[in-house]
Amino acid sequence: MKIDRIRAVMIVALSLCGLVSIAFAAQDKYTVKVPGGLAFSEFRGYESWQLISISHTGEHMAATLGNAVTIKAYAEGIPGNGKTFPDGAKMAKIHWSTKDLETFSGATVPAVQHDADFMLKDSKRFADSGGWGWAAFEYDAKSDSFTPADMTAKPPQGNDAKCGFACHSAVKNRDYVFTSYQHR
Amino acid sequence: MKRVVFLMLGVVALVSICVSMAPAFGQGSGGGTAIYVTKMPPGYRDWKLISLAHEAGNLNSFAAVLGNDLAYNAFHDGKLTYPDGSIIAALHYGHVPSDENNKVFGQVQSFVPGAPTNTQFMIKDSKKYAATGGWGYGHFNKDGSVGNETLMKTCAPCHAMASRDGVFARYAP
Numbered sequence: 001m002k003i004d005r006i007r008a009v010m011i012v013a014l015s016l017c018g019l020v021s022i023a024f025a026a027q028d029k030y031t032v033k034v035p036g037g038l039a040f041s042e043f044r045g046y047e048s049w050q051l052i053s054i055s056h057t058g059e060h061m062a063a064t065l066g067n068a069v070t071i072k073a074y075a076e077g078i079p080g081n082g083k084t085f086p087d088g089a090k091m092a093k094i095h096w097s098t099k100d101l102e103t104f105s106g107a108t109v110p111a112v113q114h115d116a117d118f119m120l121k122d123s124k125r126f127a128d129s130g131g132w133g134w135a136a137f138e139y140d141a142k143s144d145s146f147t148p149a150d151m152t153a154k155p156p157q158g159n160d161a162k163c164g165f166a167c168h169s170a171v172k173n174r175d176y177v178f179t180s181y182q183h184r
Numbered sequence: 185m186k187r188v189v190f191l192m193l194g195v196v197a198l199v200s201i202c203v204s205m206a207p208a209f210g211q212g213s214g215g216g217t218a219i220y221v222t223k224m225p226p227g228y229r230d231w232k233l234i235s236l237a238h239e240a241g242n243l244n245s246f247a248a249v250l251g252n253d254l255a256y257n258a259f260h261d262g263k264l265t266y267p268d269g270s271i272i273a274a275l276h277y278g279h280v281p282s283d284e285n286n287k288v289f290g291q292v293q294s295f296v297p298g299a300p301t302n303t304q305f306m307i308k309d310s311k312k313y314a315a316t317g318g319w320g321y322g323h324f325n326k327d328g329s330v331g332n333e334t335l336m337k338t339c340a341p342c343h344a345m346a347s348r349d350g351v352f353a354r355y356a357p
Contacts, residue, residue: 048232048256050230050231050233051248051250053248053296053297054246054247054248055285056236056238056246056279056294056295056296057285057289057293057294058293058294061236063236063248063356065233071230094356096356096357098238103345103352104352106240106241106243107238107239107352108238108239108240109235109236109237109353109354109356110235110236110356110357112357113356170284170288171284178284178288182248182275182277182297182300183229184229184275184300
């Protein structure tokens with residue numbers, strides 16, 4: 001009985017220690033900012049934005065989410081109708097590494113977050129990059145923290161909001177947006 | 185005083201263990217006749233994202249799993265069991281290469297949703313769907329027709345093998 005009690009206390013104490021260390025280690029991601037570029041805080045609440053589409057590229061799976069302005073624009077037929085996204089449109093693309101679902105063989109599902117990428121429409125602020133500002137933040141699961149992607153990343157990110165401009169210019173006729181809204 | 189603290193800690197530990205084991209007992213057939221979901225819940229396309237899944241092989245399927253607020257909050261907070269009123273939607277598409285994206289990447293590496301294949305739902309109502317572990321299952325073909333009886337009978341036995349209240353999907357971290 002006494003040993004059981006000691007065990008119980010140790011388990012509880014250890015879990016408390018774990019919780020406390022997580023609380024201290026956790027970074028406030030909304031303080032992270034690309035030098036000379038976009039801040040994470042400009043996309044606050046992106047985790048619960050609505051789904052635009054999903055993709056599976058190389059070793060990563062991704063979900064593209066949009067704020068209310070973006071979802072409304074897609075519903076109106078943008079960018080397929082030749083019109084452009086209004087200022088205030090924001091999109092987030094979250095990449096995960098993948099794994100086999102342990103409980104269901106043959107299914108591949110997200111494992112650990114790899115990065116969070118963003119784009120924001122502000123035709124005045126980003127007049128020299130198609131009206132869009134871009135930012136990429138890499139995620140490190142061990143330290144549970146985000147850092148701005150840099151020139152060694154794919155794609156490279158300098159001290160500005162143009163990391164997506166070169167690639168996204170391939171779809172200039174779709175207002176620089178690759179992703180189509182998946183209708184249901 | 186020390187004794188009381190020990191006891192309290194013990195109780196907390198026990199309660200946590202019980203809570204984490206509860207879904208295992210909540211599963212299985214509760215008797216009665218199986219009822220299936222025959223109407224699509226309105227507004228499901230705007231629900232929040234829970235996770236994605238790609239199933240290889242013959243299915244070659246690509247899915248987005250969405251949840252209404254009750255389901256999303258339970259997933260997000262890791263709470264089991266799912267409360268009555270929780271609805272989970274699986275939007276299934278084909279898993280097809282994107283020519284447009286691959287041109288930019290310079291190699292075949294990008295896959296996107298193809299044509300929709302079907303939409304499936306799980307609706308939690310522990311009384312109404314007692315015979316199928318508290319979940320009502322729905323399958324809608326791409327033309328909107330409901331899945332046939334033979335197919336619908338396969339939902340509950342398979343999901344009963346998922347240890348987390350009959351749910352395979354996990355909230356994407």
